[in-house]
Amino acid sequence: MTPIDAKRPLQLNDQGQLRHFLSLDGLRRELLTEILDTADSFLEVGARAVKKVPLLRGKTVCNVFFENSTRTRTTFEMAAQRLSADVITLNVSTSSASKGETLLDTLRNLEAMAADMFVVRHGDSGAAHFIAEHVCPQVAIINGGDGRHAHPTQGMLDMLTIRRHKGGFENLSVAIVGDILHSRVARSNMIALKTLGCPDIRVIAPKTLLPIGIEQYGVKVYTDMTEGLKDVDVVIMLRLQRERMSGGLLPSEGEFYRLFGLTTARLAGAKPDCIVMHPGPINRGVEIESAVADGPHSVILNQVTYGIAVRMAVLSMTMSGQTAQRQFEQENAQ
Amino acid sequence: MKLSILGARVIDPCSKLDQVTDLHLEAGKIIAIGAAPAGFTPTQTIEAKGLVAAPGLVDLNVALREPGYSRKGTIASETRAAAAGGVTSLCCPPQTKPVLDTSAVTELILDRAREAGNCKVFPIGALSKGLEGEQLAELIALRDAGCVAFGNGLSSFTNTRTLCRALEYAATFDLTVIFHSQDRDLAEGGIAHDGPMAAFRGLPGIPETAETVALARDLLLVEQSGVRAHFSQLTSARGVALIAQAQARGLRVTADVALYQLILTDEALVDFSSLYHVQPPLRTRADRDGLREAVKSGVVQAISSHHQPHERDAKLAPFGATEPGMSSVELLLPLAMTLVEDGLLDLPTLLARLGAGPADALRLPAGRLAVGCAADLVLFDPTASTVAGEKWLSKGDNCPFLGHCLPSAVRYTLVDGRISYEG
Numbered sequence: 092m093t094p095i096d097a098k099r100p101l102q103l104n105d106q107g108q109l110r111h112f113l114s115l116d117g118l119r120r121e122l123l124t125e126i127l128d129t130a131d132s133f134l135e136v137g138a139r140a141v142k143k144v145p146l147l148r149g150k151t152v153c154n155v156f157f158e159n160s161t162r163t164r165t166t167f168e169m170a171a172q173r174l175s176a177d178v179i180t181l182n183v184s185t186s187s188a189s190k191g192e193t194l195l196d197t198l199r200n201l202e203a204m205a206a207d208m209f210v211v212r213h214g215d216s217g218a219a220h221f222i223a224e225h226v227c228p229q230v231a232i233i234n235g236g237d238g239r240h241a242h243p244t245q246g247m248l249d250m251l252t253i254r255r256h257k258g259g260f261e262n263l264s265v266a267i268v269g270d271i272l273h274s275r276v277a278r279s280n281m282i283a284l285k286t287l288g289c290p291d292i293r294v295i296a297p298k299t300l301l302p303i304g305i306e307q308y309g310v311k312v313y314t315d316m317t318e319g320l321k322d323v324d325v326v327i328m329l330r331l332q333r334e335r336m337s338g339g340l341l342p343s344e345g346e347f348y349r350l351f352g353l354t355t356a357r358l359a360g361a362k363p364d365c366i367v368m369h370p371g372p373i374n375r376g377v378e379i380e381s382a383v384a385d386g387p388h389s390v391i392l393n394q395v396t397y398g399i400a401v402r403m404a405v406l407s408m409t410m411s412g413q414t415a416q417r418q419f420e421q422e423n424a425q
Numbered sequence: 426m427k428l429s430i431l432g433a434r435v436i437d438p439c440s441k442l443d444q445v446t447d448l449h450l451e452a453g454k455i456i457a458i459g460a461a462p463a464g465f466t467p468t469q470t471i472e473a474k475g476l477v478a479a480p481g482l483v484d485l486n487v488a489l490r491e492p493g494y495s496r497k498g499t500i501a502s503e504t505r506a507a508a509a510g511g512v513t514s515l516c517c518p519p520q521t522k523p524v525l526d527t528s529a530v531t532e533l534i535l536d537r538a539r540e541a542g543n544c545k546v547f548p549i550g551a552l553s554k555g556l557e558g559e560q561l562a563e564l565i566a567l568r569d570a571g572c573v574a575f576g577n578g579l580s581s582f583t584n585t586r587t588l589c590r591a592l593e594y595a596a597t598f599d600l601t602v603i604f605h606s607q608d609r610d611l612a613e614g615g616i617a618h619d620g621p622m623a624a625f626r627g628l629p630g631i632p633e634t635a636e637t638v639a640l641a642r643d644l645l646l647v648e649q650s651g652v653r654a655h656f657s658q659l660t661s662a663r664g665v666a667l668i669a670q671a672q673a674r675g676l677r678v679t680a681d682v683a684l685y686q687l688i689l690t691d692e693a694l695v696d697f698s699s700l701y702h703v704q705p706p707l708r709t710r711a712d713r714d715g716l717r718e719a720v721k722s723g724v725v726q727a728i729s730s731h732h733q734p735h736e737r738d739a740k741l742a743p744f745g746a747t748e749p750g751m752s753s754v755e756l757l758l759p760l761a762m763t764l765v766e767d768g769l770l771d772l773p774t775l776l777a778r779l780g781a782g783p784a785d786a787l788r789l790p791a792g793r794l795a796v797g798c799a800a801d802l803v804l805f806d807p808t809a810s811t812v813a814g815e816k817w818l819s820k821g822d823n824c825p826f827l828g829h830c831l832p833s834a835v836r837y838t839l840v841d842g843r844i845s846y847e848g
Contacts, residue, residue: 101696116625195741215743216627217697225741238745240627278627303630304621 108412147176170402216240246279269329295319433473438777453841481513481801493522506819510757528570576603662715681727726782734821752821759831800842
């Protein structure tokens with residue numbers, strides 16, 4: 092006997108459109124492509140003198156961040172503002188004992204204030220799923236990062252970056268380097284790349300920073316940087332947290348840099364036109380050499396720009412899917 | 426009270442009894458199987474045609490939550506739920522508040538259990554004071570108050586030497602020690618089996634070695650100390666292989682598994698449902714198959730519910746922030762009958778794993794159906810079905826099987842010849 096799960100995927104409405112945006116897992120290629128196409132069209136908005144479109148006029152978007160963030164929170168705020176939504180941002184500190192209660196109560200209070208959409212970042216894997224399923228099913232939930240599980244808007248902005256610089260995914264070799272084990276960005280990127288048809292996805296890390304069974308993502312594992320970077324089109328570097336030095340995961344930042352740091356010399360083994368990405372904030376001299384981060388291959392700052400467009404796309408698509416579903420359910424109820 | 430049960434298929438795995446016959450009960454005991462003794466006039470009869478009559482189930486781990494956690498369950502509510510699952514004898518673990526490490530707490534539990542009158546309750550005492558793994562609990566005082574065995578749950582001893590001494594002390598008095606072998610350091614921070622599913626969902630993992638490393642150590646210490654040992658809640662195929670090896674070299678150890686571990690795997694975590702958050706965690710399909718084989722071969726003698734009822738709020742949070750455990754004793758028989766339905770076990774073997782197996786592991790006076798034994802019985806219809814949750818007696822509804830249609834239905838549970846549950 093296996094558990095029953097005849098439910099419609101949590102993040103889709105009856106028409107198969109997004110009503111929440113929780114994870115890239117289970118989303119079809121067409122839907123991911125639609126997000127990228129929509130984001131492309133929004134990039135033009137950012138170039139205008141008046142950077143606003145009225146898609147979310149009269150809607151309230153709440154950013155609820157249970158974990159610190161600068162880039163993600165700011166770009167979500169800008170994305171919502173460019174869509175003409177009202178934006179509230181809350182930085183909720185987590186007390187370890189009553190994490191669940193705080194989360195539940197905070198969101199129910201916000202829901203009572205008639206928010207239309209929550210962008211949530213939380214330290215527990217599955218937090219966004221939990222909120223969408225149990226706390227506020229009528230509010231569109233956007234996952235701004237949950238534990239080690241997923242960071243789907245980062246995943247999509249990375250895909251937009253790759254598509255804009257490489258034209259597509261069909262013939263690419265992409266390497267993801269560093270702390271895969273603790274990285275929600277890596278998980279979202281691996282799923283997105285696979286869904287979009289990237290034939291050669293590589294991860295490069297020591298065994299202590301690789302999750303068990305990572306091969307299931309359809310990736311090739313390398314523990315040697317030179318070998319892993321050979322002829323790749325895209326290098327995605329991950330941030331290495333300082334606390335990884337404790338508990339025997341790594342001996343030191345210095346040794347990590349020696350083995351897995353992205354230097355000009357190492358990058359020479361990749362394709363000449365390869366691009367270098369990083370979700371930020373970067374640790375210069377820990378995972379990436381300054382000359383690379385600021386060099387001609389780097390598209391790190393472009394990623395930030397694309398991030399706003401991708402988040403605009405996700406916010407507008409999800410809001411429309413959620414609204415459609417609510418109308419549909421109301422009509423059915425009548 | 427004189428009671429006759431007429432025309433049931435009476436099964437007692439110990440005496441290899443399996444025939445359609447009558448049972449006659451008086452003064453809480455079985456006084457005859459087959460023809461009634463001369464002059465016996467029952468005050469009540471149960472027409473049991475089509476039902477199976479078997480020794481009442483013996484569950485080695487049912488958290489009754491009292492004292493200290495009555496928001497999750499009470500002795501009255503959880504023993505009632507157990508009776509509905511066909512249970513007549515159960516052991517309750519020492520994780521209460523205060524911890525079950527004094528005779529006062531033991532007596533309180535036994536008093537309330539007697540008052541409730543749904544099941545026979547056999548407390549498991551804490552092996553160390555406060556389960557802190559530093560100082561021994563007063564084991565003999567606890568034994569004299571009614572504790573049948575001693576364990577420290579998943580809380581480790583502070584060091585191996587202290588554990589070793591605890592085992593030697595217990596061995597001195599021929600006490601049984603229950604192990605929940607899990608290496609604290611390897612399991613630290615983990616909430617799910619360290620495998621592809623946890624990796625995929627970003628859940629911090631508990632490796633299989635957390636069990637096997639601790640189990641290997643514990644088995645060696647058992648061998649050295651000569652203590653009577655029972656290994657509880659095994660989760661991995663390699664774990665049961667270690668038990669089998671120890672048994673093969675003559676070590677007298679017994680083992681149980683949680684029933685849900687024979688049914689579910691870590692694949693259930695795909696939607697982050699906190700109902701599947703259990704400790705030790707659900708493991709892989711290969712592990713489940715290994716556990717099932719061990720139950721079949723008898724390396725694992727006992728199947729227990731490892732029932733852990735919770736209040737709603739305990740499960741209403743993101744996966745990692747929820748409390749582990751399932752409320753499942755109420756479904757013990759119907760859920761276990763899926764193992765017969767699947768063809769893994771024949772009915773007498775299943776009943777042995779739920780009766781005599783667990784009773785013998787802890788030397789409990791239970792699990793037998795014979796003349797002169799206590800009339801602790803379960804009568805169930807093997808062809809009927811139970812819709813889980815249609816009625817629900819446990820205080821905790823944290824059960825992933827609710828809504829499932831399960832094979833068989835408990836009709837009567839009898840404790841000392843008295844009907845404790847009628848379905």
